[in-house]
Amino acid sequence: MKILTEHIDVPGIETIDVFCQHGGYQAAEKAIKKMTPDEVTEEVKKSGLRGRGGAGFPVGMKWSFLAKPEGIPRYLVCNADESEPGTFKDHYLMWKSPHTLIEGMIVSSFALGANTSYIYVRGELMYVIHILEKAIQEAYDKGYLGKNILGSGYDLDLYVQPGGGAYICGEETALLESLEGKRGNPRIKPPFPAVKGVWQCPTVVNNVESIAATSWIINHGGDAYAAVGVGRSTGTKLISASGHIRKPGVYEIPLGITVEDFIYSDEWCGGIRDGHKLKAVVAGGSSVPILSAEMILNTVNGEKRLMTYESLSDGGFATGTMLGSGGFIVMDETTCIVHNTLTFARFYHHESCGQCSPCREGTGWMDKVIYRIEHGKGRKEDIDLLVDVAKKIEGNTICPLGDAAAWPVAAAIRHFRDEFEWHIEHPELALQPGAVYMRPGASWAQ
Amino acid sequence: MEAKNTKVFPAETLALVQKIMKRYPEGKHKSAILPILHLAQAEWKWCSPEVMDYVASLLSIAPIQVYEVASFYTMFHLEPVGEHVIEYCRTGPCCLMGGVEVYDYLKKRLGIQTGETTADGQFTIKEVECLAACGWGPVFQIREKFYMQLTAEKVDEILDELSK
Numbered sequence: 001m002k003i004l005t006e007h008i009d010v011p012g013i014e015t016i017d018v019f020c021q022h023g024g025y026q027a028a029e030k031a032i033k034k035m036t037p038d039e040v041t042e043e044v045k046k047s048g049l050r051g052r053g054g055a056g057f058p059v060g061m062k063w064s065f066l067a068k069p070e071g072i073p074r075y076l077v078c079n080a081d082e083s084e085p086g087t088f089k090d091h092y093l094m095w096k097s098p099h100t101l102i103e104g105m106i107v108s109s110f111a112l113g114a115n116t117s118y119i120y121v122r123g124e125l126m127y128v129i130h131i132l133e134k135a136i137q138e139a140y141d142k143g144y145l146g147k148n149i150l151g152s153g154y155d156l157d158l159y160v161q162p163g164g165g166a167y168i169c170g171e172e173t174a175l176l177e178s179l180e181g182k183r184g185n186p187r188i189k190p191p192f193p194a195v196k197g198v199w200q201c202p203t204v205v206n207n208v209e210s211i212a213a214t215s216w217i218i219n220h221g222g223d224a225y226a227a228v229g230v231g232r233s234t235g236t237k238l239i240s241a242s243g244h245i246r247k248p249g250v251y252e253i254p255l256g257i258t259v260e261d262f263i264y265s266d267e268w269c270g271g272i273r274d275g276h277k278l279k280a281v282v283a284g285g286s287s288v289p290i291l292s293a294e295m296i297l298n299t300v301n302g303e304k305r306l307m308t309y310e311s312l313s314d315g316g317f318a319t320g321t322m323l324g325s326g327g328f329i330v331m332d333e334t335t336c337i338v339h340n341t342l343t344f345a346r347f348y349h350h351e352s353c354g355q356c357s358p359c360r361e362g363t364g365w366m367d368k369v370i371y372r373i374e375h376g377k378g379r380k381e382d383i384d385l386l387v388d389v390a391k392k393i394e395g396n397t398i399c400p401l402g403d404a405a406a407w408p409v410a411a412a413i414r415h416f417r418d419e420f421e422w423h424i425e426h427p428e429l430a431l432q433p434g435a436v437y438m439r440p441g442a443s444w445a446q
Numbered sequence: 447m448e449a450k451n452t453k454v455f456p457a458e459t460l461a462l463v464q465k466i467m468k469r470y471p472e473g474k475h476k477s478a479i480l481p482i483l484h485l486a487q488a489e490w491k492w493c494s495p496e497v498m499d500y501v502a503s504l505l506s507i508a509p510i511q512v513y514e515v516a517s518f519y520t521m522f523h524l525e526p527v528g529e530h531v532i533e534y535c536r537t538g539p540c541c542l543m544g545g546v547e548v549y550d551y552l553k554k555r556l557g558i559q560t561g562e563t564t565a566d567g568q569f570t571i572k573e574v575e576c577l578a579a580c581g582w583g584p585v586f587q588i589r590e591k592f593y594m595q596l597t598a599e600k601v602d603e604i605l606d607e608l609s610k
Contacts, residue, residue: 073471085537085576116471123484123521124533124577126590159469164480164519167575181476181511183518199474240581242539248581286538286576327580329539343538347575353518 001228003216003236004209005252008096014131016138019099025144027215028106032152035218040111044214046222048234053079053170053207054285054325056309059214065194066112067202075203076109076117078211079175083122083167085286085347086327089238090208092250094121094128098135102158104211106144107218109156112204116157119208120175123162132160167351171399172205174353185355186399209238230256233308237323239268243330246270259283259305259312260297263330276332279444280416283312284324286344287404289411290337291321293443317411333444336436337419341412342370348405359402362393366409373420376427383420387413453500459485463504476507479515483522488589492523520574528563528570530608533587536573539580544597548584551598555605568609 012018019025031040045060066074078101082090094101101119109117121129136158139145147155161179163169169178173187176198197203213235217225226234233255242248245263247270253262263278264271272278281296282288298305300319305311312323331340349367354360366389369382390406397403413420422437423430430437438445455463463482467475482504486497493516495509502509516522523531534549553559556569563570579585582594593604 082578083576086539086580088578088580088582091578118469122578123480123519124574124587126484127592130590157469161469161477162480162484164483164515165521165574166519178480179477180474181479181515183514199471242580242583243542250581282538329542329580331542335542340538340541343536343541347537350575 001236001254002252003225003228004093004100004212004238005097005250008093008100013097014099014135016099016135016142019097020142023219024099025103025139025142027218028103028110028144029150031107031110031218032149032154037111037113040107040214040218043217043222044111047213047217047225048222048229048232049210049213049217049225050232050234050309051207052209052213052237052326054084054287056323059206059210062194062206063108063112063204065192066204067195068113069202073116073201074112074114075198075201076105076112076114076211077175077179077198077203077205078105078117078119078208079170079172079205080119080121080125080208081163081167081170081175082208082325083170083351084325084327085344086240086242086282086329087285087325088240088242089250089326091125091128092240093208093212093238094125094132098128098132099139100212100215101208102132102135102139103144103215104213105158106139106149106156107214108204108206108211109158110154111214114204115155116159118159118161118179118198120161120163120169120179122169123164126162129160129162136160166353167347168353168399168401171401174399175205176203183353185353186401188398228254230306230308231310233310233323237307237326239307239326239328241269241328241330244273244276244332244335245330246273253307255306255308257307259307262307262328263297269328269330272330272332276334277444278330279333279335279442280331280337282321282327282329282331282408284322285327286329286347287407288322288324289317289320289407290341290415291319291411292415295319295415296321317407317414321411333438334434334436336374337412337416338370338374338423338430341409342367342374344408345370345405348401352401352405356397356399356402358393358396359405362389362402363405365389366405370409373423374430376423376431378420378424378427380424382424383413383417386410453486453490453496455485455489459489467505475505476511478505479512480519483512483516483519487522491529492525492527494526526563529568530588531570531572533572533574533577535575535577535579535583535585535587537576537580539576540583540585543583543595545584548596548598548601552586552601555601569605 007022169184174184278293349363390410394406
């Protein structure tokens with residue numbers, strides 16, 4: 001079941017002619033010519049589509065919060081600042097099939113009554129920005145953008161805005177600050193962007209994948225979308241698969257397949273690379289809790305874990321994790337969890353905007369303490385110190401970057417404490433090149 | 447200050463700047479800072495105070511408004527850099543794919559450390575965080591181009607080609 005990527009490998013799909021030959025822009029035409037904005041929103045609500053950037057908030061509901069005061073413009077801003085380590089799905093979709101996003105922008109903008117919309121793309125993807133701009137020009141030339149689209153009286157201008165290299169701008173209020181030409185410091189909510197967003201006007205911010213899915217929903221109906229998936233995890237999800245698997249890449253999966261299938265089936269990751277065993281997985285981008293092989297494959301009740309929002313979070317943070325952005329990072333037995341956690345801690349330290357003390361200071365502490373553990377200078381009390389710092393960041397910051405920084409450290413210690421202890425107690429062994437701790441009796445130990 | 451400033455975009459870029467400023471509602475053209483800083487860095491390789499002052503003059507805003515933005519976003523070089531800036535991903539998923547070893551090789555081959563520029567001014571190495579290409583790691587970027595699935599041999603090929 002492919003909704004977003006059915007035609008992604010068709011040669012020339014990045015051009016509007018080939019895109020239209022494969023059903024492109026039918027949804028834009030249907031929405032604008034045959035439906036009202038409320039009807040479009042209703043279909044999206046029915047679909048159960050949830051925000052694909054990581055939070056999983058229902059898209060239709062987010063749209064319904066948009067304030068609509070008379071005489072004040074409303075904006076749709078697409079969040080294409082994809083920067084969560086392990087996540088590269090939006091990069092892939094925009095690079096291969098830019099019109100999939102552009103058509104979704106037209107459908108979504110129409111539903112929201114926005115006449116100007118922006119796609120905020122991380123600046124490092126400048127080549128993708130050029131691809132999008134070329135495709136947008138094609139859409140203008142064909143009359144799908146601009147004034148009086150398809151003779152309907154509806155106007156829409158669409159622009160691409162580059163970021164400048166800042167993970168924090170993936171947080172929606174930081175993104176809006178950045179779009180206003182400022183430093184990407186998140187805003188205090190409320191007011192929410194739906195009431196006061198960019199330039200203090202009502203604004204909806206949605207992820208690339210969420211917006212792209214709206215076209216299919218309009219073509220086939222919200223019910224058809226909701227028929228795919230399991231429970232409240234409807235539709236398909238792009239999963240960015242990386243790490244020690246045979247076939248890294250971006251896969252569109254129907255939500256609800258088992259994690260085991262996703263890792264081992266030839267249709268998806270193709271299993272762990274030859275001669276190696278699964279040790280751990282970070283299932284939804286660097287910020288979600290890491291789980292050991294046993295925990296990611298099965299829930300604590302012994303059921304097979306599914307690729308859904310609910311099943312991945314089954315057991316809470318004690319034994320579960322999150323679907324997040326779908327950044328699925330697979331690690332085999334050669335992986336040093338301490339080193340991997342260090343790269344994540346360093347990442348959040350580097351990317352903290354510095355606005356809130358718990359995050360600004362705490363991410364630095366965690367980075368430095370894990371650095372000394374990794375480099376043979378760890379102290380016995382360091383592990384509890386890390387847990388303490390993580391706890392003091394969590395929930396105490398304006399935006400979720402604090403939580404995102406605290407969770408991976410807390411989870412690595414929760415599930416791999418013995419590995420941290422080994423580094424501290426046996427630095428002479430841990431400092432050997434390529435040395436990795438083997439938990440006695442673990443499924444991944446030789 | 448303006449009188450001394452010798453930085454001026456070519457006419458074609460200036461026309462693009464005018465076009466970019468029209469993407470935003472009237473009076474909100476400060477939003478054009480990031481796109482214009484990218485154009486400026488493409489033109490002059492790094493964002494010197496002179497370059498940032500020029501960007502401020504184009505937008506009719508105070509220079510500090512450009513400095514505070516340029517210093518927040520990691521893509522803007524606030525110090526001189528070499529002809530080719532190699533921006534190397536150091537985050538977890540690339541490390542899993544052998545990124546640390548390839549990075550060590552790159553530094554050894556160029557004889558420089560992170561943040562340094564080779565004596566001939568050809569190469570600067572910068573460590574960056576995740577480039578959203580994790581499935582194709584290890585990865586580095588030079589200007590707009592991504593170099594993926596790097597190995598020591600590939601690093602040699604790329605550097606040899608760029609050194610020609």
